[in-house]
Amino acid sequence: MKSSGSAGRGALVRSLSLPEKVALLTGASAFTLGSRESIGLGEVRVSDGPAGVRGATFSGGPTAVLLPNPTLLAAFWDEDAAAEAGRILAEEALARGVHVVLGPTVNLPRSPLGGRLFEAYSEDPLLTGKLAAAAVRAMQDLGVGAALKHLVANDSETARNTMSSELDEATLREVALLPFEIVVADADPWAIVAAYNRVNGTPATEHRELITGIVKGEWGYRGLVMSDWFAARSAGPAANAGLDLVMPGPRGPWGEALVGAVESGEVSEAVIDDHLGRLLLLAARVGALKDDTGADHLARADHLAGAPGSAARHTRSAVAPDSAARRAQLTRLAAQGMTVLVNENGTLPLDRARTVALIGRHAVETIGMGGGSAHVTPPYQVSVADGLRGALGDLVTVVDGVEVRSRPVPARGGFLTDGETGTSGVRVKLLSESGTELERRHAADATTTAGLDERYAEPVATVVLSAVITRSGTAELGVLGSGDWTVRIGDSESSFSLSTTGRNFGEELVVPPLSTGVHTVTAGTTFEASVRLGSGTDAFSAAGLFGLIGRPARRETVDVIDDAVRAAAGADVAVVVVGLTEEQETEGVDKSTLHLPGAQDALVEAVAGAARRTIVVVNAASPVIMPWRTRVDAVLWAGLPGQEAGHAIAAALLGNIEPAGRLVTTFPAEDGGSPAWSVTPVDGVLAYAEGRFAGYRGHDAGLAPAPAFWFGHGLGYTTWDYSDISYSSGSVAVTVTNTGPRAGREVVQIYFRPQDNAHPVRLMGWSAVSLPAGGSARVTVPTDPRMWRAWAGTWVPLGPGELIAARGLGDVRAALGRI
The missing domain is CATH 3.40.50.1700 (Glycoside hydrolase family 3 C-terminal domain)
Known part of the structure; x- marks a missing residue:
């Protein structure tokens, strides 16, 4: 069936019944969106990111490139490097049949205690937004969608699915939302992921002011807003707020409940049509909607992956993950x-x-x-x-x-080998309730997930892991995962149960329980463990990560x-x-x-x-x-x-x-030495008491002691001199001279410190220059217009202040007052 742009997609939407429309607004599986042959809609596959493209599965799958983490990539302060990483992700996605990569992450680690800081770019909203926009453009230029995450104030992990991030409107606009605003304006990401947490008491997936009012309204965003996995809690409130897609599927809070909400008048069918129209736009952009004008976006990917919208797009190989070219590229980027x-x-x-x-x-x-x-x-x-x-x-x-660990990791270094292949790792068998073998395979990292998808004819009921111990002596052996275990080491056997604490969402996958003991073993001994999965109905009680632990005893x-x-x-x-x-x-x-x-x-x-x-x-x-x-x-x-x-x-x-x-x-000098520190909610609330003064902004304002190392600090392998600073038409110019013995690269950072102490210092822009020893250059740094404003119920200009050229605020080199 042919369509013509938004009008054609509108006709496709109108051709479906209400139940058919609603069915497409929940994922078809853990990592796929539903298809509908009658309107030419094919399956859309998504994959986690941002350090690599695993494929449409939580674990296992083919080997994939492992990129340097975004924080390390960001430390080069270079949009071209961010774009290069984005192209690698897109090439990997194309090779694995993935249409949308879940990333980049543009949340700002307000506290250095945040467990997911490694997935973010930076504590600064401008640096984060500009680098993420470069990565998104690069991915989407190759026909792979980016799903910007996590909207919004999902800056820590403790009780993330129940806690409320409490922040004033100025902090929300100037800090938490700013990187999202930059990426939407500069790169038009094809999807955005709504977060687990509440924002000022309202679940992010039900936050009409954020999703419909700001993102789709003020910013004019035309893409898809999807829930984080299992984050959607309601039918009518989430749909009316602007959430377009619930993930994962096929079960979820929408389905019949959302159909009923429309039939009762709680939700207008026009709202459903808008959600589905956005989903079809995403499908068109990634080539999963036949003959739509979204194909013009895909023409730029032809050289990699065949004709737009064709199966060939997802079968042609990218650069091999272990090729010499990829090795050199990844070494340099890191x-x-x-x-x-x-x-x-x-x-x-x-x-x-x-x-x-x-x-x-x-x-x-x-x-x-x-x-x-x-x-x-x-x-x-x-x-x-x-x-x-x-x-x-x-x-x-x-x-x-x-x-370095309090918890032992699954077997590494060849201590356990697969008895069938003789290679490092374990043998995995997945069994149904009737005992039917659903899958048998090698697991090099000695772990597997089970119960997370629908790809087997019957649900997985039991996981069996087995290996051969390769070294004699005293060893630490054990198992990892929630369920009822039977463990055999040689002729000895034991049975026990392991369960999660229940304190954090998704523990079964992220921090599954484990049990280990010290044993005297002989090389060649068989180590086998089987676990029966749970039978609950919540997201993960009948699923999880499972593995064998085996290593020499600790010294x-x-x-x-x-x-x-x-x-x-x-x-x-x-x-x-x-x-x-x-x-x-x-x-x-x-x-x-x-x-x-x-x-x-x-x-x-x-x-x-x-x-x-x-x-x-x-x-x-x-x-x-x-x-x-x-x-x-x-x-x-x-x-x-x-x-x-x-x-x-x-x-x-x-x-x-x-x-x-x-x-x-920013690297604080000691625990507690940051403007924002605690990430533990109190009575379900995490108060952003530091307001707009997180990170280096708060250190500069005296809200925390001087850090050990400032944001922006870095010595490289040479020394630098700055002179002759000037400002004109929104740009700062400064002469930079390499005064050291080696060629090097300098990052000229421009900050603005408002005269009004109510507003924090902020990064305004940066430019890099590479010079030989003794070389000199005039470097011009454009400042971003979005940094010259403050929120006071609406955007207003900042008052006067001081422009600073610095190598981090701990090493200011030149300044201009009263700008």
């Missing part, structure tokens, strides 16, 4: 955003002739991504040990570090530190890699402290006392407390660098790629 926080006496870059003691659990098990829905299965992950040994060979001695901390000290004393330089894990940086759980887990601080202190020179690499997206920062010679913040982590960190340490990053999040 390394260039890494940030030199401390560099005394030119310790970095590393001298290639020096011997190196490489120390730390994160050196041998480098973390490339955060936890939760951002998880993908990459073709490989390069550790720092592999990367640095590959570059320096026998000059590097590697020493494992102290324990005493004092012994580990003694080994590290001996290695450090015997080398020219010690490189200690510390950081966080998916326990702290994950969807579903917030942090309780910024201190490094385990005895990592003690490890750094001990090594610094023994080594000639000590370099610390921080493998984390979030700020961490560094009590040792004045007693080490260099600190490199490496973020979560993706699948090429080790190669990227080695390239940055050696200076093959300058780590030219500038911080996108």
Whole structure:
């Protein structure tokens, strides 16, 4: 059936009965939207992001590129780099038959305790909005939709599906909504995801003022607003508020209830028609609606994926995730955003002739991504040990570090192998209630999900995981997941039940319960566990993440530190890699402290006392407390660098790629040292008491102590001088000179500090320049007009103030007063 633009889509809508319309407004499965052959509507497939495109499943699936996390990408302060990452996501989506990627995330981490900070770009709304807009444009230029998330004030994870974010209108407009406004205006994202939380008491999915009043009304947004997974709570109120699509499906709060709401007069059928029209526009844009004028958007993707709207669009392969071209690209994207926080006496870059003691659990098990829905299965992950040994060979001695997790992870490093393939991992079997085998496969990461989709003829009732233990000795063995377990280790058998705490939504997937014990085992012993899934009716009670845990028993901390000290004393330089894990940086759980887990601080202190020179690499997206920062010679913040982590960190340490990053999040000096700190609701309410003064804005206003490292800080590998600042027609110009011994890249940051103390300092714009040693250039930085305004019931101009050129507000280089 042919259609012609919006009029044609309107005709398609009118051709359907009310129940048929409503049926399309709830997803068909966990990651698909419904199809309707009679109107030429094909299936639309969505996938989680933003660090990779897993495909239309929560776990498993084909291997996929694992990008550096958005916070690390953002640290390069470059729209072209954000767009490059967006193109990679689009290419991956095209290769996997995915039409819409759930991302980017433009929520602002008001507190550094936010567990999902690693998915966000920055604490600053302008930087976030401009980078996200670049990524969205790049994705959609290739015919893949972006779903901007999460609308709005979903800046922490604790009780996220019940809590209310309470913020005044000025804070909502100037801070929380601003990145969404920028992306809608500059990139027109094809979808927006409404959040779990309430906003000033009203569920985000039912917030008419936000969705219909501001987003669709004031901003003129014509795309689709969809619920986050299981976030929709009602039929009539959500539909009338402007929510267009409920996810996932096929069950949900709409269906017959929404049909009844229309028939009773609570919801106008015109509202339903508008929702469906927006869904059909999305389908047209991604090529799932036949012969619609949305095909012109897809013509730009032809060179990648065949004719617009055709099946060929979703079958042609992108660049292979493990190809040489992709490896080099991912290494560069990660390394260039890494940030030199401390560099005394030119310790970095590393001298290639020096011997190196490489120390730390994160050196041998480098973390490339955060936890939760951002998880993908990459073709490989390069550790720092592999990367640095590959570059320096026998000059590097590697020493494992102290324990960094309170919860053991599923089996790694070949301790458990699949008895059928002999490869590292486990064998997974999914069984129905009748005992029918629904699926049998290998799981390299020793985990699987079950009960989340409808792809089997019968529901999954039992998961069986089995492996062969490869090493004799004392081992920690256990299981992960909620349900009734039977565990067999050799000839011994035990049965028990595990259940979640019920404190956080989706625990079964994000932080499932576990049980472990210490066993003496012999190589070749069979380890098998089966679990019967729950039978409840809520979203996850009959589903979850399941796995086997297997590793050698833990060593005493004092012994580990003694080994590290001996290695450090015997080398020219010690490189200690510390950081966080998916326990702290994950969807579903917030942090309780910024201190490094385990005895990592003690490890750094001990090594610094023994080594000639000590370099610390921080493998984390979030700020961490560094009590040792004045007693080490260099600190490199490496973020979560993706699948090429080790190669990227080695390239940055050696200076093959300058780590030219500038911080996108303020690093407080101690716990509690931020303008906004607590992420724990009180009586269901999380009050944004800091108002517009979150992050660097509040530090500058004196609402919190001076941070350890300011937003925008970053040393790179050279030094810079600023002179001759001027302002004209909305742009600031300044002469920048590279005064150091190496070529480098500088990011000129322009801030405005209003004279009126009621309004915070704010980033107005930035420009980057690359210069050789001794080089000089006149750099012009346009300021964004949206930053010259304040909300007072309507947008009004800011009063006079001071323009600042800075390398972060801790290093102001030039200023112009009374602008």
